[in-house]
Amino acid sequence: MVFSSLLFMFIYLPIVLAVYYIVPTKWRNIWLFIVNLVFYGWGEPVYVLLMVFSICINYYFGMMVDRHRENDKRAKGYLAANTVINLALLFFFKYFDFIAGTLSRIPFLSFIGPLGVTLPIGISFYTFQTMSYPIDVYRGDAAVQKNFISFGTFVALFPQLIAGPIVRYKDISDQLSFRSNSVEQFASGVRRFSVGLAKKVLLANNIGLLWDACAATPVPELSVAGAWLGIIAFSFQIYFDFSGYSDMAIGLGRMIGFEFLENFNYPYISRSVTEFWRRWHISLSTWFRDYVYIPLGGNRKGKARQLLNILIVWGLTGIWHGASWNFLLWGLYYALFLTAEKLFLLKGLERSSALSRIYTLFVVAFGWALFSVNDTASGFAYIGAMFGKGTAGFIGQQTLYWLRNYAISLIILTVSCTPLGARIIKKLPEKVTAVLVSVLIFLSLFISTAYLVDSTYNPFLYFRF
8 A cells, every 4th residue: 555655656746746837826726635635545545535534524623613712612612522533533543453452351351352444544644633723723823724625635735644744734824825836946845855765765775674684583593783783773764764754745845835844853963862852753742742741731830740741742652653562662761761851861961962972872772672563572572682681692693794784884874864964065165066966866866766666675664653
């Protein structure tokens, strides 16, 4: 389903863009709405009906919230009903089978069983987007959208539909009514898309092969260095996979006149876990801050309440990523470090830039070990291997083989995680920069496309969310 959606994007994108610019401005949202539904239906033929239902429900409740804003109690009632319906849909499709499977292990609840419901692609992303709309209307952060097609375009906007970034209604409400288009903006979109495609295809996919090899190696045959090498490979893969898709979405958005907010800002150069989450998946952390953390009281009701709010938010953040115990543990794991930094750790980290970066990378890498596998037992076994439990020593022939084969890739990936390349380019003469960037973009687009056509290995890690 995911691969067929990608084929749709790459094969038909030139046609989509050509028609978009040919039709009159007033018809462009209608064209995008049709394309959005066809794009989603291409990969999820049945669940396109769920998408349409979600659009209708949120559009209706947004209208009701606006209509009754003078009656706060009734407006809140509509807002609550909308939230319950959205969360019920998300719960059923994403969490019901997990909870049912867990309960069925209890003897007197053995009659409860999973239904085998498949997870609709991108449901976590578009559910959060739709939920933001009536909340923004209720708060007065955005005007109600009376045009159903424009609202449907917002919900199902194909560039970021299936793997983010999470676009809040208030951030693009004005753009739904009017978008400026220019050659410079389109060219900027092509450049950004090409960078994202190269990140995904040339960097994430290649290092993903190393992670797959490490993860598939039985723990007794895995060395300590091999286990750490594997989790470093996964750290690179998930960053370049997800940030690459975000770049592609931002680039595609610019091609049709939309400006989406940034989703990544070199997270691996962070000097604290707090800073890391200001740089990683910015749209998700911002969503939870604005719609959960602050409404719960944020840091306005004392230190104890603030720490409780952090625990709640990060428990929910973990669960948002998937119906598995390891995701909940991963969220609570970050809650622990964020709490420690709020209480005392941040002051100590400020004393040494080098130590603070090492600390952050260690915490994040260990967190990815929890995140990377759905089976909690396997996850703990792999973590044990990282610390020498049941492994084949500190380093072995297999690990040395991996290091020889991936040494150049690891160096390129490390440099690419930092703003070093961008800083070097900025220092070059303007004419040299223009030529160099154009050549690099052309080469990356050409090589990425060739690689994509030729390769059968093309996982998108965040499609499962």
